[in-house]
Amino acid sequence: MTANEPPPAVAAYDAVVLAGGAARRLGGADKPGVRVGGRALLDRVLAACADARTTVVVADPRPTERPVTWAREDPPGGGPVAALDAGLRHTTAEEAVVLSADLPFLGEATVRRLLTALRTTGAEGVLLTDADGRDQPLVAAYRAPALRRELAALTTEYGSATGLPLRRLTAGLHLTRVPDPVASFDCDTWDDIAAARARIREHGHVLDEWISAVKDELGIDLDVDTGVLLDLARDAAHGVARPAAPLTTFLVGYAAAQAGGGPDAVAEASRKAAALALRWADEDAADAEPDKAPDATPDARPDAG
Numbered sequence: 001m002t003a004n005e006p007p008p009a010v011a012a013y014d015a016v017v018l019a020g021g022a023a024r025r026l027g028g029a030d031k032p033g034v035r036v037g038g039r040a041l042l043d044r045v046l047a048a049c050a051d052a053r054t055t056v057v058v059a060d061p062r063p064t065e066r067p068v069t070w071a072r073e074d075p076p077g078g079g080p081v082a083a084l085d086a087g088l089r090h091t092t093a094e095e096a097v098v099l100s101a102d103l104p105f106l107g108e109a110t111v112r113r114l115l116t117a118l119r120t121t122g123a124e125g126v127l128l129t130d131a132d133g134r135d136q137p138l139v140a141a142y143r144a145p146a147l148r149r150e151l152a153a154l155t156t157e158y159g160s161a162t163g164l165p166l167r168r169l170t171a172g173l174h175l176t177r178v179p180d181p182v183a184s185f186d187c188d189t190w191d192d193i194a195a196a197r198a199r200i201r202e203h204g205h206v207l208d209e210w211i212s213a214v215k216d217e218l219g220i221d222l223d224v225d226t227g228v229l230l231d232l233a234r235d236a237a238h239g240v241a242r243p244a245a246p247l248t249t250f251l252v253g254y255a256a257a258q259a260g261g262g263p264d265a266v267a268e269a270s271r272k273a274a275a276l277a278l279r280w281a282d283e284d285a286a287d288a289e290p291d292k293a294p295d296a297t298p299d300a301r302p303d304a305g
Contacts, residue, residue: 110183118176137167232270240281244277
């Protein structure tokens with residue numbers, strides 16, 4: 001799949017995001033609101049499940065970058081099983097993606113991978129395992145009827161879901177596991193937060209992270225070939241002048257918007273500007289070598305010579 005092609009369609013699913021924990025190892029800080037790469041952890045997770053039919057966040061309401069449905073377990077602070085039960089009551093899809101709100105490296109591709117595995121393995125749930133091989137039941141996709149079955153069984157046995165550990169819930173499910181030490185990385189401590197921030201700023205990640213953050217901040221839902229834009233910026237900087245790079249990419253964006261927007265409009269505007277930058281550079285090269293004609297095509301006019 002290229003950068004300009006849409007991702008494959010995903011059948012309807014709902015998402016439940018648990019964001020109401022006490023964050024004791026963060027000193028009681030507002031963990032879902034902690035920023036990594038300029039974005040709140042909760043917003044990063046919500047972006048990963050942006051194509052869910054319904055997204056339920058189990059926590060007290062707060063501003064988020066996209067609209068969600070809010071729910072709360074009763075009593076608040078009743079633990080992950082009670083929170084999941086409360087969130088699931090607001091969903092109707094046959095499949096539910098269940099996520100914690102502290103996953104800085106979770107992306108749409110991982111959510112799609114979990115759903116694909118759920119649909120192709122016949123399992124009742126597919127969850128990620130972390131770098132140590134431990135199950136991460138809050139980075140998972142489940143068959144909603146199976147979750148409801150086990151939640152009802154636990155409520156019958158214990159009288160309530162409050163205070164129950166997640167392993168009691170998942171013990172009754174037929175599960176498939178997918179190893180992913182990066183997407184399953186969660187932020188429980190300030191050291192985890194620091195490690196996530198450092199990784200995002202590494203050379204191999206920083207550009208994609210920055211582009212994603214800018215698009216979210218500006219409310220832009222547009223996937224373009226960043227390689228084309230980077231090549232254009234390079235050609236403008238080298239062939240014209242360094243300040244030409246940001247100005248040219250801005251003008252390309254403006255021209256694409258005037259042409260109706262979309263990846264094709266960006267690509268076409270980038271192609272024209274890149275060709276101009278190369279012609280500009282060719283003229284500079286010709287001026288630097290005055291004995292070399294700037295155009296290798298012979299003069300074919302009748303009176304030439």
